[in-house]
Amino acid sequence: xxxxxxxxxxxxxxxxxxxxxxxxxxxxxxxxxxxxxxxxxxxxxxxxxxxxxxxxxxxxxxxxxxxxxxxxxxxxxxxxxxxxxxxxxxxxxxxxxxxxxxxxxxxxxxxxxxxxxxxxxxxxxxxxxxxxxxxxxxxxxxxxxxxxxxxxxxxxxxxxxxxxxxxxxxxxxxxxxxxxxxxxxxxxxxxxxxxxxxxxxxxxxxxxxxxxxxxx
Amino acid sequence: xxxxxxxxxxxxxxxxxxxxxxxxxxxxxxxxxxxxxxxxxxxxxxxxxxxxxxxxxxxxxxxxxxxxxxxxxxxxxxxxxxxxxxxxxxxxxxxxxxxxxxxxxxxxxxxxxxxxxxxxxxxxxxxxxxxxxxxxxxxxxxxxxxxxxxxxxxxxxxxxxxxxxxxxxxxxxxxxxxxxxxxxxxxxxxxxxxxxxxxxxxxxxxxxxxxxxxxx
DNA sequence: TTGCACACGGGAATTCTTCCCAAGATCCCG
DNA sequence: CGGGATCTTGGGAAGAATTCCCGTGTGCAA
Numbered sequence: 001x002x003x004x005x006x007x008x009x010x011x012x013x014x015x016x017x018x019x020x021x022x023x024x025x026x027x028x029x030x031x032x033x034x035x036x037x038x039x040x041x042x043x044x045x046x047x048x049x050x051x052x053x054x055x056x057x058x059x060x061x062x063x064x065x066x067x068x069x070x071x072x073x074x075x076x077x078x079x080x081x082x083x084x085x086x087x088x089x090x091x092x093x094x095x096x097x098x099x100x101x102x103x104x105x106x107x108x109x110x111x112x113x114x115x116x117x118x119x120x121x122x123x124x125x126x127x128x129x130x131x132x133x134x135x136x137x138x139x140x141x142x143x144x145x146x147x148x149x150x151x152x153x154x155x156x157x158x159x160x161x162x163x164x165x166x167x168x169x170x171x172x173x174x175x176x177x178x179x180x181x182x183x184x185x186x187x188x189x190x191x192x193x194x195x196x197x198x199x200x201x202x203x204x205x206x207x208x209x210x211x212x213x214x215x216x
Numbered sequence: 217x218x219x220x221x222x223x224x225x226x227x228x229x230x231x232x233x234x235x236x237x238x239x240x241x242x243x244x245x246x247x248x249x250x251x252x253x254x255x256x257x258x259x260x261x262x263x264x265x266x267x268x269x270x271x272x273x274x275x276x277x278x279x280x281x282x283x284x285x286x287x288x289x290x291x292x293x294x295x296x297x298x299x300x301x302x303x304x305x306x307x308x309x310x311x312x313x314x315x316x317x318x319x320x321x322x323x324x325x326x327x328x329x330x331x332x333x334x335x336x337x338x339x340x341x342x343x344x345x346x347x348x349x350x351x352x353x354x355x356x357x358x359x360x361x362x363x364x365x366x367x368x369x370x371x372x373x374x375x376x377x378x379x380x381x382x383x384x385x386x387x388x389x390x391x392x393x394x395x396x397x398x399x400x401x402x403x404x405x406x407x408x409x410x411x412x413x414x415x416x417x418x419x420x421x422x423x424x425x426x427x428x429x430x431x432x
Numbered sequence: 433t434t435g436c437a438c439a440c441g442g443g444a445a446t447t448c449t450t451c452c453c454a455a456g457a458t459c460c461c462g
Numbered sequence: 463c464g465g466g467a468t469c470t471t472g473g474g475a476a477g478a479a480t481t482c483c484c485g486t487g488t489g490c491a492a
Contacts, residue, residue, distance in 0.1 A: 012301070012322045012323060014234035014238055014322055015230060017234035018228075018233035018237070021234070085228070106231070110230060151469060153469070153471095154469090161412075162414050164411075164414040165412070176470085179471090179472050180470075182450085183449090186451080189450095194380070196380050196381070197412065197417075198378050198413055198416070199380035202380055202417070367438060383479080393441055395441050395442065396441055398479070398481085399440080402480065
């Protein structure tokens with residue numbers, strides 16, 4: 001059996017050390033190089049042509065998901081494994097949409113990473129166990145958390161909600177009943193798969209609907 | 217020179233591997249044990265009596281800052297080094313208030329951790345370089361002043377809330393009653409002058425407690 | 433010792449959410 | 463044109479969450 005060659009991309013040196021040490025426990029996995037930034041990663045991958053790229057989502061400059069997209073547009077078929085601390089389905093969905101072949105959380109068992117690298121190198125998809133469960137409990141990825149699933153009015157109310165407007169303010173602003181707004185809110189939460197208001201705000205941020213410097 | 221004994225507490229196995237590998241580059245540092253949870257940490261520290269405890273802020277069950285407080289109430293003088301990915305002053309302040317002797321971010325140079333462990337073991341305080349700089353720029357913009365009105369426990373719950381955790385999850389994680397969490401939430405909202413959950417998240421974002429690429 | 437702040441939680445009233453239902457509007461498609 | 467799908471609008475009622483007020487216990491400091 002041929003060695004599986006791997007490139008690591010993470011901005012935290014400590015975490016890279018951990019990756020490397022873990023992966024090298026398996027004598028069939030060989031870590032070719034480590035990268036620290038999005039640019040590093042892109043260059044290294046083109047240069048070294050590893051079997052698998054293991055990449056964090058949070059990178060300086062560009063998200064790992066964006067890097068994934070760029071790498072794949074240059075090298076279709078490159079196997080990329082996202083190794084992230086985000087246990088949020090939003091990120092999982094985005095990762096797979098971008099073409100990643102696997103998603104493992106940092107809180108997964110160490111062996112899971114090795115297993116994931118193996119699976120991905122064979123061309124299979126890998127989703128860490130906790131994530132798979134959380135998908136099951138959240139009605140598959142078609143539920144989307146995608147803002148596109150919101151109707152026009154729903155989006156309008158969604159937007160007001162995440163700005164911190166109260167239901168009363170919204171009903172007054174839109175000249176509709178409080179009840180209607182409350183019902184919209186329920187629908188929006190369900191469509192976005194959010195149980196708390198805070199989760200909705202996060203989704204809004206993730207989709208650039210609002211930003212931290214957005215006062216309005 | 218006597219070896220410096222260290223205990224690592226972090227919930228991510230990969231990160232612990234990295235810590236250990238980094239610290240053991242220095243032949244005078246000896247890692248006695250690793251802990252994964254708040255409980256682990258507390259027990260290990262009482263048991264092994266290490267010179268220095270290196271601890272993450274984000275732990276399952278209880279924040280590293282809370283653990284710090286508890287350890288110190290049991291073993292005053294225990295040297296604790298917080299090693300966190302939060303680059304925000306709010307956390308730095310909380311950590312030192314709780315009695316931590318050092319604060320290093322995960323994005324710091326690997327050598328900084330070793331240096332920090334050394335300094336702290338000698339009884340000195342250590343603050344990583346990026347943090348020291350951001351103190352300078354932060355003291356002017358007094359952001360974070362609102363959050364100072366929150367008590368330690370309130371802040372902890374606030375942090376969990378804005379991550380989108382439900383009241384039930386929080387009460388389970390902290391081993392306190394749902395009612396207590398609900399009451400805390402009410403107090404927090406009142407103290408921060410927020411009427412909706414979304415407004416609280418906005419405050420959290422504005423103060424850098426969370427960001428759009430931050431989870432856990 | 434007294435006072436104060438904090439962590440914790442029960443009870444009850446109130447308010448919010450959810451779920452279910454329905455009417456009217458609109459628009460597209462065969 | 464009629465039928466169907468979708469959207470907007472809201473009521474009713476049960477259930478869940480929030481608030482407000484009350485209390486306990488603990489630790490700390492004057």
